[in-house]
Amino acid sequence: MNLVFCGTPQFAVPTLERLLNQQFHIDLVLTNPDEPAGRGYAVQSSPVRRFALRAGLKIFQPQKLNDSAIQAFISKYHPDAMVVVAYGHILPPWMIALPRLGCINLHASLLPKFRGAAPIPWALIRGEKVTGVTTMMIDEGLDTGPILLAREEPIHDDDVTETLGERLSALGAALMVETLHALELGTIRPRPQDGEQATYAPILKKEDGRIDWSLPAEEISRRVRGLRPWPRAATTFRGKGLEIWSAVPAGQRPSQTAAWGRISERQGKLLVACGGASELEVMELQLEGRKRLAARDFLNGARLVPGERFGT
Structure with a gap:
């Protein structure tokens, strides 16, 4: 043929x-x-x-x-x-x-x-x-x-x-x-x-990667997986771009009043408050202009201030 x-x-x-x-x-x-x-x-x-x-x-x-x-x-x-x-x-x-x-x-x-x-x-x-x-x-x-x-x-x-x-x-x-x-x-x-x-799968655009922290952690984790290798799930931290490479839902968050995107560290884990009173564990991320890091290495270098949030 x-x-x-x-x-x-x-x-x-x-x-x-x-x-x-x-x-x-x-x-x-x-x-x-x-x-x-x-x-x-x-x-x-x-x-x-x-x-x-x-x-x-x-x-x-x-x-x-x-x-x-x-x-x-x-x-x-x-x-x-x-x-x-x-x-x-x-x-x-x-x-x-x-x-x-x-x-x-x-x-x-x-x-x-x-x-x-x-x-x-x-x-x-x-x-x-x-x-x-x-x-x-x-x-x-x-x-x-x-x-x-x-x-x-x-x-x-x-x-x-x-x-x-x-x-x-x-x-x-x-x-x-x-x-x-x-x-x-x-x-x-x-x-x-x-x-x-029929359902549809339109071409991805750069803006599709922007994380909306008001979404439940389960949905955000799916976006992290689906948006690799491009455009990648992205947010901001201290005014700089930040890409999240790996993350999983971590159940309900202890504080029901924490603002969406609020970052916390517990037992060496990097946790982010999401919608639906849920929490996301970020395992690998990359700050703009830097190399990819495991969450523990990021936490060691960032020295978080209480109340800090992603998306700011």
């Missing part, structure tokens, strides 16, 4: 690698253009491009897809199927209609739940116990196409976006291979999504 593969982040790499190992013929890899990233804004290639280079695959990095020259270039490959994994572009109608077997997308949720760009973080933020991966036929909507196959994956209590993403990317790679074989054999029947059951 001849394929065109479209993908950009690390999540897409296991699928591309699995397809190569299963003897699928990858005629062309589409990925986002190189762009500045990091503190020094050095130009960086996407993980998919780096893998494709090592594998000796032909790479194409268009800025946009609705262009007659780009359409002519991609169309000449006559792919049997187009595999799309977190590409970062909405495919135009001509591209959807191009492959014999269609354009097959791997989505990191159990559709129709968590349609959109950030299904893994939002599954954690919303407190889901189970998520999964879905292969689907791409149509002109946003993750609205018919479902082909789906597989569940439990969410662990200590999962963050990176750990859950690693498992889902491996699960999805295997599911994509299974899907392509079934499509070729004609043993799979696409089924429409129930739009009334």
Whole structure:
């Protein structure tokens, strides 16, 4: 089977690698253009491009897809199927209609739940116990196409976006291979999504990381887990930015009148007053311009003043 593969982040790499190992013929890899990233804004290639280079695959990095020259270039490959994994572009109608077997997308949720760009973080933020991966036929909507196959994956209590993403990317790679074989054999029947059951996972913005200490500790801890590695759960301390890397609910707080965000130290633990008379134990954090610290090291250096709060 001849394929065109479209993908950009690390999540897409296991699928591309699995397809190569299963003897699928990858005629062309589409990925986002190189762009500045990091503190020094050095130009960086996407993980998919780096893998494709090592594998000796032909790479194409268009800025946009609705262009007659780009359409002519991609169309000449006559792919049997187009595999799309977190590409970062909405495919135009001509591209959807191009492959014999269609354009097959791997989505990191159990559709129709968590349609959109950030299904893994939002599954954690919303407190889901189970998520999964879905292969689907791409149509002109946003993750609205018919479902082909789906597989569940439990969410662990200590999962963050990176750990859950690693498992889902491996699960999805295997599911994509299974899907392509079934499509070729004609043993799979696409089924429409129930739009009334749809939920959404919009792209995360920097401001989504700002901690609202009036929320219950359980909800804040889920946000800490879901907002890694970006934009990260953030607050302020003594006028400087502070990011929280790891935190867990610590039950009800002793003082029901403590202001939200108030910091206290008990038995070497860094505890923060939250909404619902709850308390959050912060275990790892990073002050602006400093390295990440365990809570105990932060407390040793900060020398807290009674009544101090995060968010000030």
